[in-house]
Amino acid sequence: MDILDKERLKECRLKLGITKQEAAKRIQISQPAYLRYEAGSRNPSIQIISKMAEVFSTSTDYLIGKSSDSSPNRIVVEQSESPSLFSLVKTCQTLNTAQLTRLTTYAKALSNVTSDIEK
The missing domain is CATH 1.10.287 (Helix Hairpins)
Known part of the structure; x- marks a missing residue:
């Protein structure tokens, strides 16, 4: 059973205009792991899906196909960045x-x- 909607994952990455390698780096996972998630051959953990949502500025519900609203439901503000x-x-x-x-x-x-x- 697929947890992650691979098409939405790809869509989010393309929306940012980044490569699969860059997506993996931002999510802090290996490139092979990211490739398997986007191909749909492996399901990420809840923690990884949460990190993906943060990196792609969307919600976990959107990434798993539970919502059609791609707006983030959480925003992380780093003191050092802002x-x-x-x-x-x-x-x-x-x-x-x-x-x-x-x-x-x-x-x-x-x-x-x-x-x-x-x-």
């Missing part, structure tokens, strides 16, 4: 629901203003 965003997320963890709603509304409005300026 200190400002990391700090913002950390601050948001202490906010209540009303405060988060206000912040989200403000962020969306700010994003729209920035988009309008760039046009």
Whole structure:
């Protein structure tokens, strides 16, 4: 029984414009293992599917064919890669629901203003 949808895995890799070798490197698995996953001759562990979803910015449900929505359901923010965003997320963890709603509304409005300026 195939757990992983090999066509979706390939689609995600191509969407990023990377080779199978690069995909394996980003997922932190061997190239032969990745080749078997994309060929459908081997099923990855749940941990590997989770890492694939993270690398390809999608959800595990999408990769296993449980959902047609390819939007990620988890985003990892590394402090070393984005200190400002990391700090913002950390601050948001202490906010209540009303405060988060206000912040989200403000962020969306700010994003729209920035988009309008760039046009």
